[in-house]
Amino acid sequence: MSKQPQAGREEILEYQVMWEPDSKKNTQMDRFRAAAGAASGLALENYDDLYHWSVESYPDFWAEFWKFSGIVFSRMYDEVVDTSKGIADVPEWFKGSRLNYAENLLRHKENDRVALYAAREGREEIVKVTFEELRQQVALFAAAMRKMGVKQGDRVVGYLPNGVHAVEAMLAAASIGAIWSSTSPDFGVNGVLDRFSQIQPKLIFSVEAVVYNGKEYSHMDKLQQVVKGLPDLKKVVLIPYVASKEKIDISKIPNSVFLDDFLATGKGAQAPQLEFEQLPFSHPLFIMFSSGTTGAPKCMVHSAGGTLIQHLKEHVLHGNTGSGDILLYYTTVGWMMWNWMVSALATGAAVVLYDGSPLVPTPNVLWDLVDRIGITILGTGAKWLAVLEEKQLKPGGTDIISCFMGQNFSVPVYRGEIQARNLGMAVEAWNEEGKAVWGESGELVCTKPIPCQPTHFWNDENGSKYRKAYFSRFPGVWVHGDFCRINPKTGGISMLGRSDGTLNPNGVRFGSSEIYNIVEAFEEVADSLCIPQYNKDGDERVLLFLKMASGHSFGPELVKSICNAIRVGLSARHVPSLILETKGIPYTLNGKKVEVAVKQIIAGKAVEYRGAFSNPEALDLYRDIPELQDF
Structure with a gap:
């Protein structure tokens, strides 16, 4: 791994500091x-020293963190990892060890301490679940699952909102050694079947309805169609969520049962005991899915041990999270941040589950929860923050199921940058020649093995899909598909958009985010989409589509102003060849802007998997645009 150029403190000061770490605070990272310095015999004086040791001596780093984290296990490992194998070989980690993911999340014995808070749109009540109550419910769920024949390796899925029962069902499946996967209720029938039909679940949990943005949405018709498309299902468990059980008709759904009746099958003369199957570190825990915007979603299998140790590292070291914390990340069960958030239970922290719109009845919903519950850690995607900025509100982060970079209590926050590369993650930005570059845009790559990479893809027996997804660009090196820039002076990272949508007009390679950062500062623009268009000779030009903000109109003066801003802020070669108005920008169900599918449509290709989009109708806005026909 190449070492980044160093910079003095006086050089770093030219970047705007948003937050400085408290030098008097002794964090878990400190x-x-x-401990790592004492064990290695090295003078690890700061985060930069620790980071470079963690990637250069990565087996020692992970062994030291295993010890530091207090992971619960029944058998110690024989070997951390075979260092003769690279990241493309997907080496086995902590060989010989036995543990259980759910046991680690439920290990905290302060029975009356709150483990989960659950809040919902339109309801004033905040439900509290203690660690003891959570253990009892997980035991009951697991007993009922075992009664119906769920065993190690079986797939258990949730088509569920972000609530307590989703956590209980997931932990119960993990305690048995079954594999959990989930999608949220905003997924349409095709989106769900594109995912679940590939993994053939035995058991599904769902609800009859959800509430979002002030409106109730019945779930029953969708659920009926989903069940019809999953012939291997043995049981459908319906959780009354909006209406009472008496008002819900499940007679049209085969093999269906209400939650209380399902759980009753696990009850005996005495309350069931919580049992944790002791499994290899590499035993499958979760199946996560790619977005599916350009083809069938990839089914990424993540191990129990890899997920656990990586999430503990991020929560304990990078987040300084402990038993005194209360964590809320605004997410759905269809995004890996839900799995990441729930893993915080392993630190003893409480987790807040919020289901509903973050803008109803006011944009202050999440901030109000911070005040009411005493949330100490709040996380969210960039989209919500952008909406708050639009509304001028002044209030008082799937492939590795974790983060290559992120928050860090040890280093400052600089404006526009993610603080630092995470420990143990040998991350660099590479140019087209496969050379590390600093201070300029490049492919986000990881050069050394990590325990959190997928063990394999489901239904990919020879591993060809896995290799094509990550290792076809630079052999032996993980290419994540994102464009980034690593600041050699601060160590911070700027994300520049998906590299499969990289723009390269006239040999100038840049990411769409560089354009968005300038364009969306214009109050006239509500949203934008920047993509390349190619002609039959392979020449490329850049197209910029603008969705206008309410009360503003598209016109030549605005186009001129935007072109000038891009020219001044970036360069003349960044200026789009054509700027057009659009009435809609397509997004995935997880709120990510979609560029590649629009690029396909403009090239005259069909987009098969429309179920992956939250607003698939927006795709049709880009068909047969007259201004694009003569290129």
């Missing part, structure tokens, strides 16, 4: 750095 304590780990001291």
Whole structure:
């Protein structure tokens, strides 16, 4: 791994500091750095020293963190990892060890301490579940699952909102050694079947209806069609969520049962005991899915041990999370941040589950929860923050199921940058020649093995899909598909958009986010989409589509102003060849802007998997645009 150029403190000061770490605060990162320094015999004086040790001596780093984290296990490992194998070989980690993911999340014995808070749109009540109550419910769910024949390796899925029962069902499946996967209720029938039909679940949990943005949406017709498309299902468990059980008709759904009747099958003369199957570190825990915007979603299998140790590292070291914390990340069960958030239970922290719109009845919903519950850690995607900025509100982060980079209590926050590369993640930005570059845009790559990479893809027996997804660009090196820039002076990272949508007009390679950062500062623009268009000779030009903000109109003066801003802020070669108005920008169900599918449509290709989009009708806006026909 190449070492980044160093910079003095006086050079770094030219970047705007948004937050400085408290030098008097002894964080868990500080304590780990001291322990790692003592164990290695090295003077690890700061985060930069610790980071470089963690990627250069990665087996020692992960062994030291295993010890520091207090992972619960029944058998110690024989070997951390075979260092003769690279990241493309997907080496086995912590060989010989036995553990259980759910046991680690439920290990905290302060029975009356709150583990989960659950809040919902339109309801004033906040439900509290203690660690003891959570253990009892997980035991009951697991007993009922075992009674119906769920065993190690079976797939258990949730078509569920972000609530307590989703956590209980997931932990119960994990306690048995079954594999959990989930999608949220905003997924349409095709979107769900594109995912679940590939993994053939035995059991599904769902609800009859959800509430979002002030409106109730019945779930029953969708659920009926989903069940019809999953012939291997043995049981459908319906959880009354909006209406009472008496008002819900499940007679049209085969093999269906209400939750309380399902759980009753697990009850005996005495309450069931919580049992944790002791499994290899590499045992499958979750199946996560790619977005599916350009083809069938990839089914990425993540191990129990890899997920656990990586999430613990991020929560304990990078987030300084502990038993005194209360964490809320605004997410759905269809995004990997839900799995990441729930893993915080392993630190003893409480987790807040919120289901509904973050803007109803006011944009202050999440901030109000911060005040009411005493949330100490709040996380969200960029889209919600952009909406708050639009509304001028002044209030008082799937492939690796975790993060290559992120928050860090040890280093400052600089405006426009993610703080630092995470420990153990040998991340670099590479140019087209496969050379590390600093201070300029490049492919986000990871050069050394990590325990959180997928063990394999489901239904990919020879591994060809896996290799094509990550290792076809630079052999032996993980290419994540994102464009980034690593600041050599601060160590911070700027994300520049998907590299499969990289723009390269006249040999100038840049990411769409560089354009968005300038364009969306214009109050006239509500949203934008920047993509390349190619002609039959392979020449490329850049197209910029603008969705206008309410009360503003598209016109030549605005186009001129935007072109000038891009020319001044970036360069003349960044200026789009054509700027057009659009009435809609397509997004995935997880709120990510879609560029590649629009690029396909403009090239005259069909987009098969429309179920992957939250607003598939927006795709049709880009068909047969007259201004694009003569290129």
